[in-house]
Ligand SMILES: Nc1nc2c(c(=O)[nH]1)N[C@H]1C(S)=C(S)[C@@H](COP(=O)(O)OP(=O)(O)OC[C@H]3O[C@@H](n4cnc5c(N)ncnc54)[C@H](O)[C@@H]3O)O[C@H]1N2
């Protein structure tokens with residue numbers, strides 16, 4: 001079966017939508033699990049977060065200076081309407097509970113310290129005469145508008161307001177905000193759990209004793225397991241197991257069976273809560289059904305799906321009773337051969353084995369589907385850039401070329417240039433790229449200066 005990129009994107013999203021909604025404790029309807037703030041970055045907030053207090057919680061000073069009350073007659077002296085001499089009240093440090101400010105007095109106040117009752121403005125120390133603390137019994141200060149350098153209670157966040165909306169992918173600023181609001185935990189969706197299978201008799205994991213004397217003839221070191229694990233983990237998918245399978249369909253089926261459960265038992269396979277480990281950390285290690293193989297929500301295989309004599313994924317899943325997997329050809333390069341379907345009701349995606357093809361498959365199909373369904377990971381930024389050189393692309397294929405993007409500088413437009421070439425084994429070039437250049441199926445000849453869509457990595 002032949003598909004366009006858009007058709008396969010829709011098909012993958014639909015597959016995941018259906019499988020996830022059929023899970024007993026649906027990934028999409030997950031009520032969420034509280035996790036400590038230091039574990040929450042990159043996770044998805046389940047429900048709107050309502051501020052339990054105002055920020056700032058009390059009016060405080062924005063500057064080191066003097067707290068005064070403007071606008072009332074000052075008893076000591078107003079010499080020319082532009083400055084006033086005040087008596088000096090006790091110093092107010094951050095963390096103090098200040099006494100009310102008496103009329104005619106100025107209180108030395110530090111940044112963040114509470115504004116005393118009776119004060120309504122702060123004059124920075126640099127504007128005072130003398131311009132250092134502790135230098136006299138009185139101080140001359142210029143006129144200040146009411147409210148100047150006062151951070152009013154609730155001026156940042158108001159108690160009862162929604163500060164982070166449900167579905168937000170949590171970032172560092174959210175952690176700071178939650179902590180400032182006095183929270184120790186946030187309730188987030190449980191992560192998806194994936195089984196990652198890379199394939200090939202020729203593939204050796206670095207460190208394998210078989211390579212103790214150097215890489216044996218005909219063998220290569222694994223790239224895909226490390227690459228896809230990083231893609232998945234960056235998308236906050238927990239990789240339950242990652243393993244390389246020989247080109248042996250029976251071995252692959254046994255592995256899949258060992259990591260999944262027959263559909264009849266599926267009611268126990270999901271909805272695990274995040275257990276608290278021995279360090280007291282809420283983490284995603286729990287499983288509802290101890291003693292059973294851990295439930296996975298997603299199976300990703302890499303390699304073994306094209307036209308060779310030893311296509312282990314195709315041979316194993318093309319006919320297996322527990323599998324319903326389609327092998328399709330997408331009009332895209334790299335990433336043309338694709339597999340999608342289910343194994344024991346669990347969504348199964350088979351990516352092609354060339355490393356760049358596997359990476360592009362993740363970026364084009366799995367990552368956008370996860371974002372659409374779960375709100376995370378954050379989508380790739382898509383921008384228009386000017387090509388720095390001419391490019392050609394085969395008719396009828398959507399090409400995803402690797403590029404180096406240069407953002408707009410001063411008057412110049414954002415631009416992109418290709419790194420490497422179109423072949424999908426060019427991992428070195430992928431490692432230099434910071435962008436994917438999207439050349440649609442109809443774009444065969446592009447001149448330097450042409451505008452192209454670029455996804456920033
Ligand atoms: N006659 C045809 N041959 C091929 C076609 C085709 O349509 N007709 N498609 C080509 C395209 S496009 C791709 S992409 C690959 C996809 O093949 P598979 O998914 O079956 O992948 P493999 O054959 O297993 O491997 C392809 C390539 O990648 C290397 N590889 C595999 N695993 C790893 C790994 N873990 N780390 C590093 N490199 C890996 C493998 O050694 C092969 O060189 O098929 C084309 N052929």
Ligand code: MOO
Nearest residue numbers: 334335336357424
């Ligand atoms: O389409 Mo394959 O995925 O080029 O290299």
